[in-house]
Amino acid sequence: MNFINARNARLPGTPEPMHYWRGSGGIRIAGDSWGPRDGPLVLLQHGGGQTRHAWKGAGEALGAAGYCAVAFDARGHGDSDWAPDGHYGQDVMVRDLECVVAALGNRRPVLVGASMGGGTSLVAVGEQHVDATALVLVDIAPNIESEGVKNIQAFMNLKPEGFDSLEEVAQAIASYQPHRRRRRNLDGLAKNVRLGADGKFHWHWDPLFRVATRNVEQRTKRLETCAANLDLPTLLVRGGLSDLLSEQGAQAFLKLCPTAEYISVTGAAHMVAGDRNDIFANAVIEFLARAVPVHGEPLRSPHPARPHDDPDQDIVDVP
Numbered sequence: 001m002n003f004i005n006a007r008n009a010r011l012p013g014t015p016e017p018m019h020y021w022r023g024s025g026g027i028r029i030a031g032d033s034w035g036p037r038d039g040p041l042v043l044l045q046h047g048g049g050q051t052r053h054a055w056k057g058a059g060e061a062l063g064a065a066g067y068c069a070v071a072f073d074a075r076g077h078g079d080s081d082w083a084p085d086g087h088y089g090q091d092v093m094v095r096d097l098e099c100v101v102a103a104l105g106n107r108r109p110v111l112v113g114a115s116m117g118g119g120t121s122l123v124a125v126g127e128q129h130v131d132a133t134a135l136v137l138v139d140i141a142p143n144i145e146s147e148g149v150k151n152i153q154a155f156m157n158l159k160p161e162g163f164d165s166l167e168e169v170a171q172a173i174a175s176y177q178p179h180r181r182r183r184r185n186l187d188g189l190a191k192n193v194r195l196g197a198d199g200k201f202h203w204h205w206d207p208l209f210r211v212a213t214r215n216v217e218q219r220t221k222r223l224e225t226c227a228a229n230l231d232l233p234t235l236l237v238r239g240g241l242s243d244l245l246s247e248q249g250a251q252a253f254l255k256l257c258p259t260a261e262y263i264s265v266t267g268a269a270h271m272v273a274g275d276r277n278d279i280f281a282n283a284v285i286e287f288l289a290r291a292v293p294v295h296g297e298p299l300r301s302p303h304p305a306r307p308h309d310d311p312d313q314d315i316v317d318v319p
Helices: 052-064 090-103 116-126 146-156 166-176 187-192 207-211 216-229 247-256 277-291
Strands: 019-022 028-034 041-045 068-072 110-114 134-138 193-195 201-203 234-239 261-265
Touching: 019 068, 019 090, 028 052, 028 090, 041 052, 041 090, 041 116, 052 068, 052 110, 052 277, 090 116, 110 116, 110 277, 116 134, 116 216, 134 277, 146 166, 166 187, 166 201, 187 193, 216 247, 234 247, 234 277, 247 261, 261 277
Parallel strands: 041 068, 041 110, 110 134, 134 234, 234 261
Antiparallel strands: 019 028, 028 068, 193 201
């Protein structure tokens, strides 16, 4: 099978992945890591349309605290291969996660997931596909706001023909995130876009991810069932300004999983780690110090994981 690799479209000077692993079907998954290799494993999964770079600040903080933090690009995103069949459903994402866990020695991981990555993590744990030690969900839950979904999709649908300059990319991001101070140095944007054969800048993900069919009702029911099944230390982090996860949606999750801890980060919107990484990273490290201490055993004892079966219809999560 031939894989579509966007690596050659990476802009000059942008960071090379530290690692590559094989995902489901042999697709290549790109990742970075921070901290001691023998520290408790923390896997960081980004949201739809993002890349592993969204976790750099949090990964560095976790590494400094003694954890082995690993962030990877989901299939079709960043430096990972694009799926030959254009398939980006929740189940194939879970299988990719299982492959990464196996490649890292089948160590029991902490799963940290934002948006789409949070949905993948919730399914992986709630359906017992991955024996995790703890779970951190970042601005995602079974019940989310349709208006927030529309806003994300509208942003992702901007300029499908590509941007003429990084300045134009910066303007699009500033319009979507008006609460953030607009960056003057555009170099940091380069790692989130690719240069197309047409000479234009495009987001660093497969356009087929954007057009995939999404079944919100089916997604909600599945994630509600997964949330009710959770029996491990869980932290839900909501951006106080988020238009995707409302306070009501967060409280609905806490009713399904009453043992979960919850924080709302003031001044942060949907991209919590990017908006207030200082607060976010400190909250996660404080939570993990109790649930999965660097020197000590995790609170949750090992659980058997069951193999993931191919579903009749795999659905794509909302970004």
